[in-house]
Amino acid sequence: MFKPLPFYIGLRYTRAKRRNHFxxxxxxxxxLGIALGVTALITVLSVMNGFEKELRYRMLGMSAHVVIDTYNGHWSDWQILAESLRKQPHIIGIAPFIQGQAMVSFEENVYGTMLQGILPELEPQVSQVKEKMIAGSIDNLRAGEFGIVIGSELANSLGTGVGRKITLVVPQASVTPIGVLPRIKRFTVQGIFTVGIHEYDSSLVLLHLADAAKLLRLPPGSIHGLNIKLDDMFMATSLSHRLQNELPVGYRSYDWTYRYANFFAAIKMEKTVMFVILTLIVAVAAFNIVSTLVMVVTDKQADIAILQTLGATPRTIMAIFIVQGALIGVLGTLLGLGGGISLALNIETLIPVIENFFDTKFLSSDIYYISELPSDLRWLDVYKITILSLLISLFATIYPAWRASRTHPAEALRYE
Known part of the structure; x- marks a missing residue:
């Protein structure tokens, strides 16, 4: 069977038992170093992808994919626009909202919050708040009854529960005979939810749309905007741009990538930094190939000289040692791929076993919102890591191979 000379000799050098065991x-x-680096890269990036996916799922579970509002602050004929939007492809839910800031107080505890007026019958179309209720229900929010639904952390901080009355203070003044006073209204807690995101659990309060409009002194039937849910969250940007061109003057449309741009940009930067740091492990291991090949070149001086006298060109000599070094990189990369993919796919099963064995908890639910170690293996990351590892290994072979090609036969064979 035909075998190119560089591959034949390079593989023979690799398989042969060396006199120098060092x-x-x-x-x-x-x-092993390359395998460890590749395994760490795949596993860590998969875990970071898992955390990003879990956070995105939780955040978008309480937040719309696309939001439409107006530069005027509020409008009233939202039903007409909502009916036309329901004819758009990919839209599966539309719900109106009113937003504002307020302080809630119970006994001696006072906290700042973000209040949101909703329609209980439409809100489940755009958020998971109904599924996240741990006490009460958003269906208990009825116009004119001034009920309120709050997050679990806020409820714990206030020391209140379902059926208790809390005071809501909005930063809008009311003129009274005794002077200008902030607007204050008593609400009954009708439910408590928990999302697993501090921003929502500690500061979001929900009330009926009509009660929110009355509290914030909006005209009857007015809203601040429309929340829109899609069947594919990654279609949000293109749909938002299309809606912006179709909406009447004075309206605007933006999607979740705009609302949480800084948050996901920070996660992306963390992943990039972690990728660079872990790549250094592969680089250090790959540059051990330089040491290996330099010593092999020194050990094989006579063989190189004989090959040259038989007509081997410098390019052939380079190719021999590039093959030998590249084989080390390929073996390390393949071992790393096997270990990394196996860990990434089974880490959610392995971590509980390790926790039980050492009787510890890596992510305690008392401290962390995400108490399990999620993993999301993305094959694009695997391809990038594989190519990068092979390129680093190949680059590490160039100098020793070039040095071998510069061997002078007369000098190498002088004392043989």
Whole structure:
């Protein structure tokens, strides 16, 4: 069977038992180092992808994919616009909202909150708040009864529960005979929800749309905007841009990537930094290939000289040692791929086993909102890591191979 000379000799050098066991040891550490680096890269990036996916799911579970509001602050004929939007592709839910800031107080506890007026019958179309209720129900919010639904952390901080009355203070003044006073209204807690996101659990309060309009002194039937849910969250940007061109003057449309741009940009930067740091592990292991090949070149001076006298060109000599070094990189990368993919796919099963064995908890639910270690293996990351590892390994072979090609036969064979 035909075998190109560089591949034949390079593979033969790799398979042969070396006289110098130290060279074999460095080759083995190079393979294991590359495998460890590739495994760490795939596993860590998969875990970070899992955390990002879990956070995105929780945040968008309480937030719309696309929001439409007006520069005037509020409008009243929202039903007409909502009916026309329901004919748009990919839209599966539309619900109106009113937003404002307020302070809630119960006994001696006072906290700042973001209040949101909703229609209980439409809100489940755009958020998961109904599924996240741990006490009461959003269906208990009825116009004119001034009920309120609050997050679990806020309820714990206030020391209140379902059926208790809390005071809501909005930063809008009312002129009275005794002077200008803030607007104050007593509400009955009708439900408590928990999302697992501090921003919502500690500061979001929900009340009926009509009660919110009355509290904020909006005209009857007015809203601040429309929340829109899609069947594919990644279609939000394109739909938002299309709606912006179709909406009447004075309206605007924006999507979740705009609302949480800073948050997801920070996660992306963390992933990039982690990728660079872990790539250094692969780089250090790959540069052990340089040491290995330099010593092999020194050990094989006579063989190189004989090949040159038989007509081997410098390019052929380079190719021999590039093949030998590249094989180390390929073996390390393949081992790392096997270990990384296996860990990434089974980490959610392995972590509980390790926690039970050491009788510990890595992510305690008392401290962290996400108490399990999620994993999201993305094959694009695997392809990038594989190519990067192979390129680093190949680059590490260039100098030793070039040095071997510069061997002078007369000098190498002088004392043989």
């Amino acid at each position: 060279i074999s040891f460095i080759s083995l550490t190079s393979i």
